[in-house]
Amino acid sequence: MDKRHEKLGVKQTIQKYWMDRTVQMMLAGMSEKEIRAELDEFLKTQKQSGGTGQRGEKTYGMAIGILASWFVPDSDLVPFRDEALMFARSLSTEEWLPLHWIIISASYPFWFNVAKQVGRLFNLQDQITQVQVFERIKEQYGDRETVARNARYTVRSFVAWGILKDAENKGCYEKSVPISVADPDLAILMFESVLHATPEGKVALGSLLNNPAFFPFQLPLISGDYVSQCNDRLVYRFTKIDTLCGKIEVAPSVDNWCSIHLCNA
Numbered sequence: 001m002d003k004r005h006e007k008l009g010v011k012q013t014i015q016k017y018w019m020d021r022t023v024q025m026m027l028a029g030m031s032e033k034e035i036r037a038e039l040d041e042f043l044k045t046q047k048q049s050g051g052t053g054q055r056g057e058k059t060y061g062m063a064i065g066i067l068a069s070w071f072v073p074d075s076d077l078v079p080f081r082d083e084a085l086m087f088a089r090s091l092s093t094e095e096w097l098p099l100h101w102i103i104i105s106a107s108y109p110f111w112f113n114v115a116k117q118v119g120r121l122f123n124l125q126d127q128i129t130q131v132q133v134f135e136r137i138k139e140q141y142g143d144r145e146t147v148a149r150n151a152r153y154t155v156r157s158f159v160a161w162g163i164l165k166d167a168e169n170k171g172c173y174e175k176s177v178p179i180s181v182a183d184p185d186l187a188i189l190m191f192e193s194v195l196h197a198t199p200e201g202k203v204a205l206g207s208l209l210n211n212p213a214f215f216p217f218q219l220p221l222i223s224g225d226y227v228s229q230c231n232d233r234l235v236y237r238f239t240k241i242d243t244l245c246g247k248i249e250v251a252p253s254v255d256n257w258c259s260i261h262l263c264n265a
Contacts (some may be wrong), residue, residue, distance in 0.1 A: 002199065011065075013156040014063060022070050077196060097163075105193045113140060113213075118215060122175050129171055130155060188222065188231050
């Protein structure tokens, strides 16, 4: 695990329209300095609940770290971010949620791992509880109050984005109708985010295509061969374990297991 995979970083509820505004500034050609200054002014009056009102600098400053996943990603994530930005140019603002999801997942794997635990729980039951999510994420990150707090902000962000719904009983959640992602190239970029969120940079192809972290989405069926042809940052390897890596090696037989890796994994 490197520092990116160890950090938590979700210190407050993140509103989707904050992410939208960040991308809009990037598409307008604004510099990092200009974006930061604009976000400083904007977030001063934006409450976590989605309402407006004055906030302390420390409070709104914590949100900028997540938003910066778009405009100052880690150097190894720049090509990935650039492709996501290309998609943003061709999609409407209302269609940007999958892009925000994968950008945060790659930069803040804690977000991805909370989503994965939520998705696993929904595979077992129609309604989940906050406590169940916290217990599972603590198994991975340790039994600390900061872990529970960051997980709570992450789950509340899911609710704010409309991908989770508050159930009748407090602390319980239901899944919203999945968002359809019809473009296979966008789906491949979403798969790449899983590799960036995974310390080893490789994932079994079957686990990737059915990853519970994508519980908010309905993705198209895609073959490993197609993935290898459409993303030169990924490698398709056939071994005894089906995994997706980074630069693809052609399969000698469909009977073999395969995996996807990042090129440098």
